[in-house]
Amino acid sequence: MLTGKQKRFLRSEAHHLDPIFQVGKGGVNEHMVKQIAEALEVRELIKISILQNCEEDKQTVAEQLAKGANAELVQLIGLTVVLYKASKNNKRIELPKKG
Known part of the structure; x- marks a missing residue:
């Protein structure tokens, strides 16, 4: 589970993506x-991104994607979902420490 500080950091990293x-x-x-x-x-x-013609609720879609990919839901803003999962072999992002 990500802390608030870690989520803020990841949101700032995802901003330009x-x-x-x-x-x-x-x-x-x-x-x-x-x-x-x-x-x-x-x-x-x-x-x-979740398209306008998606028939499911955006919150449900975001949760299904995160759960299915075994990832953390960082943010759902508008129709855009941001997911994070630490890589096993290719670690690039260093999260702020908890606490």
């Missing part, structure tokens, strides 16, 4: 979650 995935009318599926998990292993921090 562009979304690399889009959730549309089909909603969240297994294939998409697998690709997101792979992207998180490489990048650690990604943005995903």
Whole structure:
């Protein structure tokens, strides 16, 4: 679980990123979650945009993506989701210490 300070740090790191995935009318599926998990292993921090035609609630979509990819939901702002997962082999982001 991320602390507030760590989430603030990750939000500032994600600010300049562009979304690399889009959730549309089909909603969240297994294939998409697998690709997101792979992207998180490489990048650690990604943005995903939820399109207007997505039929599911944006909060539900964000939670499904985070749970499916085994990642932390950093932020849901508008229709943009920010996810973080520490990489096993490719650690780039050094989080502020807890406490």
